[in-house]
Amino acid sequence: MSLAEPEILSVTETTRQIKNLVEANFPYAWVVGEISNCTMASSGHVYLTLKDDSAQLRAVIWKRTASRLKFQIEDGMEVVAAGPVEVYQARGTYQLNIEQLIPQGVGALELAFRQMQEKLAAEGLFNPEHKQPIPQFPRKIALVTSPTSAAVRDMLQVITRRWKSADLVIVPVAVQGEGAAEQIAAGIEMAARIPHVDTIITGRGGGSLEDLWAFNEEVVARAIFACPIPVISAVGHEIDISISDLVADRRALTPSEAAELSVPLQSDIQAxxxxxxxxxxxxxxxRARQARLQLDAIAGRPAFARPLDMVHQRAAQVDELDRRLKRSTREIMTRFQTETRHLASALDALSPLKVLNRGYSITRKETEDEPSELEIVKSISQVKQGEVLHTFIADGTIVSQIQEIQEGS
Known part of the structure; x- marks a missing residue:
């Protein structure tokens, strides 16, 4: 018995058949495993490995799918991945082309919310010191929401009922669906540029977590945080809380409550x-009564009951002071005159003229530089023969010329 000739296949044919076999049997596979070696390429594609205790499976998430994921992919995350298994013939490798990725144990949106909350909290976007006060008496309020929703009608009714003087402007945006987050962020930025707007309300009525998701997007959170105008966020019902609520300057449980928080009640202000x-x-x-009582008390004093008595009393005091002043002046003048006479007598006793009356004389000579000036002669060394002398005696002056000088007494 002869054996049949074996079919010899080329590498290309072998891998082609493997590709057809694998892709035919796994057109869309659901695989549970742990993410490892997760890498985000510059192209936007995500490359990773799914593994369990005894095997590994290479996988890829193309950019278009990765951009739609609500949560951050991390190593160690348990997930269910779904998509076709594809064989790459050129290398003889296969991988799972992930089109759906579901976290194990928690929903994808819930996980995405937690991750975004942790990220923004770490950056300080929720910190109280960043919260701006809501104006008490707003001039113009901008509503960034859907223009056809029940929420905007409720807000308009509440605001116009409570505070008629506020101007209202609606910035129309989509509040759910693709592109809604970008519209809301752009609407907030536009509202901040409208002249005289001093309060912004953004939000929507209730819905599922998916319906409300635009208000959990990072682009909306950062637009609220960067807004120079105070922002009130009102997303869903009382049980709902969004990232926008956490970032906003004030959170309202419902759109109607946001309207109430934005304006005072006019009747309360009037009251x-x-x-x-x-x-x-x-x-x-x-105060008028107190002033009247004080005035009556002052008017009842004796000085006001008989005002001339005080005038006479003051006049008598002035007269007495005048007498004292005159007496003091006379005493001072008398003392001054007495002291002056004493000083004059002492000065007269020291006068050279007194010496002349006792038979003495004073001799002066003319100076060479100034003949009109006379110099007292105290010694014969000061004079010489021929000089003119002036001798002062008690009753006159003798002018003489020196003929001879004799030393000694």
């Missing part, structure tokens, strides 16, 4: 003004 007006009138009346 407050009336209260303060009445309080002011009461205070003024009370």
């Amino acid at each position: 407050t003004l009336t209260h303060w007006q009445n309080q002011l009138v009461t205070n003024l009346k009370q």
Whole structure:
């Protein structure tokens, strides 16, 4: 018995048959495993490995699919991945082309929410010090929401009922579906540029987590955080909370509550003004009564009962002070005159003229530089023969010329 000749295949044919066999049997496979070696390429594609305790499977998420994922892919994450298994003939390798990726144990949107919350919290976007106060009396309010929704009608009714003086402007945006997040972010930026807008409300009515998801997108959160105008966020119902709520300057449980938070109740303001007006009138009346009592008390004093008595009393005091002043002046003048006479006598006693009366004389000579000036002669060394001398005696002056000088007494 002869054996049949074996079929010899080329590498290309072998891999082609393997490719056909594998791809025919796994047109869309669901695989559970742990992510490892996760790499984001510059092209936007994500390359990773799915593994369990005894095997590994290479996988890829193309850019278009990766951009639609709501959560961040991380090593160690348990997931269910779905997509076709493809064989790459040129290398003889196969991989799972992931078209769906579902986290194990928690929903994809819930995981994405947690990851975004942790990321923005770490950057400080939720910190209280960044919150701006909501104006108490807004001039213009911008509503960034769907123009046809029940939420916008509720907000318009509440605001116009509570605070008629506020101007309202609607910035129409899509609040769900593809591109909604980008529209909301752009709407917030546009509202901030509208003149005189001092409050912005963004939000929508209730819905599923998927319906509300635009308000959990990072682009909306960063637009709210960067907005120079205070933002009130109102997304869904009381049980719903969004990333926008956490970033906003004020969170409202519903759109209607956001409208209430944005404006005061006009009747409350009127009541407050009336209260303060009445309080002011009461205070003024009370002060007027106190002033009248003080005036009556002052008017009842003796000085005001008989005002001329005080005038006479003050006049008598002035007269007494005048007498004291005159007496003091006379005493001072007398003391001054006495002291002056004493000083004059002492000065006269020291006068050279007194010496002349006792028979003495004073001799002066003319100076060479200034003949009109006379110099007192105290020694014969000061004079010489021929000089002119002036001798002062008690009753006159003797002018003489030196004929001879004799030393000694």
